[in-house]
Amino acid sequence: MVTVAVTPEASGETRAAITPETVKKLVGLGATVRVVAGTAATSGITDEALAAAGATIVGSTPEAVGGADILLKVRRPAPDDLKGLNAGGLVVAILAPFDDRPGLDTLAGTGASLMAMEFMPRITRAQSMDVLSSQSNLAGYKAVVDAASMLHQAMPMMMTAAGTVPASKVFIMGVGVAGLQAIATARRLGGIVSATDVRPATKEQVASLGAKFIAVEDDEFREAQTATGYAKPMSEAYQAKQKELVAGHIKTQDIVITTALIPGRPAPRLITAEMVASMKPGAVIMDLAAERGGNCELTRPGEVVEAHGVRIAGPLNLAGTMAVNASALYAKNLLNFLETMFDKKTKAFAVNWDDEIVKGTLVAKDGKIVHPSLQPKGA
Numbered sequence: 001m002v003t004v005a006v007t008p009e010a011s012g013e014t015r016a017a018i019t020p021e022t023v024k025k026l027v028g029l030g031a032t033v034r035v036v037a038g039t040a041a042t043s044g045i046t047d048e049a050l051a052a053a054g055a056t057i058v059g060s061t062p063e064a065v066g067g068a069d070i071l072l073k074v075r076r077p078a079p080d081d082l083k084g085l086n087a088g089g090l091v092v093a094i095l096a097p098f099d100d101r102p103g104l105d106t107l108a109g110t111g112a113s114l115m116a117m118e119f120m121p122r123i124t125r126a127q128s129m130d131v132l133s134s135q136s137n138l139a140g141y142k143a144v145v146d147a148a149s150m151l152h153q154a155m156p157m158m159m160t161a162a163g164t165v166p167a168s169k170v171f172i173m174g175v176g177v178a179g180l181q182a183i184a185t186a187r188r189l190g191g192i193v194s195a196t197d198v199r200p201a202t203k204e205q206v207a208s209l210g211a212k213f214i215a216v217e218d219d220e221f222r223e224a225q226t227a228t229g230y231a232k233p234m235s236e237a238y239q240a241k242q243k244e245l246v247a248g249h250i251k252t253q254d255i256v257i258t259t260a261l262i263p264g265r266p267a268p269r270l271i272t273a274e275m276v277a278s279m280k281p282g283a284v285i286m287d288l289a290a291e292r293g294g295n296c297e298l299t300r301p302g303e304v305v306e307a308h309g310v311r312i313a314g315p316l317n318l319a320g321t322m323a324v325n326a327s328a329l330y331a332k333n334l335l336n337f338l339e340t341m342f343d344k345k346t347k348a349f350a351v352n353w354d355d356e357i358v359k360g361t362l363v364a365k366d367g368k369i370v371h372p373s374l375q376p377k378g379a
Contacts, residue, residue, distance in 0.1 A: 002349040004338075005068035005085075006035045007061045009075055014323035015330055016040035017072040017093070020053035022335040027054035029339065030347030034064040043327035069349070071112075072334055076103070082110045088366070090351070092334060094118050094131060097363050097374055098264045104374075108364035113351075117333065119371065121360040128336040129357065133177045134329035139288055139318040140181030140259065144170070146318075147255045147286040148189060150304075150311055156190020167192045171253040172211070173246070173270050173295060174260035175202040178288055182257050183209045191255070196246065198234055214249055216241045233262065246270065251278045258295035259288045264373060267292035273307070281309030290314030337361075 004026055006018040016039055023033050033055045037047050047057045058064050065071060066084035073081075073093035082091065088111060095116040097104060108114060117131040127133070148155050151168060158165035170186040172179045175197035183206065186193045193211040195202075200222050206213045215221060220238045234242070250256060250271070256279075260268050267289035276285070276298055287294045290301040298307050299314040306312070319326040340358075341351050351358060363371045 001030060001032055002070065003032045003034065003068040004070045004072060005064040006033070006039055006072045007064050007077070007081060008036055008039045009073065010078075013075050013317070014042040014320045014326075015074045016043045016045060016323070016327045017074050017331055017334055018050065018055070019043075019045060019328055019331040020049045021328070022331040023050055023053040023055045025335055026338070029342045029344070030349070031070075031342075032056065034058050034068065036061055036064045040327065043323040045327070070338070074330060076107065079106050079110055082107070082112050085110075085112055087111060088113055090115060092117065092337065095363060097371065101374075104363070105369065108369050109367055111367050112364070113362065113366075114364040115337075115358075115361045116363045116371075117337070117361065119361045119363070119373075120337075121357055123356065126357050126360075129333050131330055131333045134333055135319040135326060136176065136178040136259075137181045138322050138326055138329070140178035140257075141185045142318045142321055143178070143257050143259075143286045143288055143315075144182050144185040144189065144255075146313070146315070147257060147284045150284045150313065151255060152282050153254065154190075155186070168254040169194070169252060170255045170257070171195070171214075171250060173197075173256065173258040174289075175199070175206055176259060176261075178259040179257075180205060180209065182259065183211045186255070186257075187211065194249065194253075196242075197260075198238075198242070214245065216245055233265070233268075243272075247272075247275050247278065250275050251280075253279065253283060255284050255286070257286045257288065260295050261289050261292055265292075267295050269295060269297055271296040271298075273297045276310050276312070277308045279308070279310045283310045285310060285312040287312065287314045288318065291316055 026033050035050050035055045037057050051057050069086050070090045076095045091112045092115045097116050120126050120129050154165050155168045157167040168191050170191040170193045172182045172195040175195050183193050187210050194214050195206045195211050196214040203213045285296055287296045287299040289295045290299050298312050301314045302316045304313045342349055
């Protein structure tokens, strides 16, 4: 019988990797689930609820991990957290593989098989396991709600006896999952919404949500998307043209939400200090790329700063501010991933190392970093 361990996250992370629903289903698959007491408390989940679903509640990380085959986490665990994990056991988490490479090497050196959920292939079969989408969707929603609360004016147009309150203008930069949800949320709140992205496929998506698309649509733009759906780095010439277009547009906006990220790279700089200076006093910038350095030149990760009368927020874990929903979605992503490794008839657990989703997420095995994107260039 396979044993699954779930242990507390580091300070500041409110999400959990388990819920009563996923405990019940893991037990149904034939697994034993051990959870350290209090692990899911910040997600509104009690130990009693987990126990009622079939989990064994233990008092410490060593008790949970000792003899376990799988460790489920939200964030990358410390090497000490893996002590007692069975040889070659799986660690499944958001590992941030491009950050702190020495730390990742140390974790790989434990011999555990490290699986990064953010490397989940973007294929139809893996959609229900895509943690970037599930968490970004919540972040896009919360970005608009938080920005609206920071704005000193109403979002929708209001007709009153004393006069008309104009609708706020909202500009979304980067139309991935977070950006699309931000567009939809801003529209629901009554904003006048526009959006930009370098990927041509997003133009139709933006229009379908009732927003105006803003981009330099030249030949380079039409080729600016990878086969996996991510944005390609753009040439300096294109960036200059796009910067000029955005600079003129951003002056009139009340809220700007930036979401642009390129895997393994610092966040692209989309908003310069000069653009901020051109904006209306009281405007708000919500920078969802703060963890990777920020899309705005003046962003300070984890802080709200003011420049030229414009407030710039750099939140680090917006999904975590909605831990109840974020944990439910993340735990389900993990469950859907693990289910592919169980034989539902015999309830036997076996990893198919040739499976596309396993190969895509596997960062380290047998003490070595194995993912192609983490190998030295030219290797």
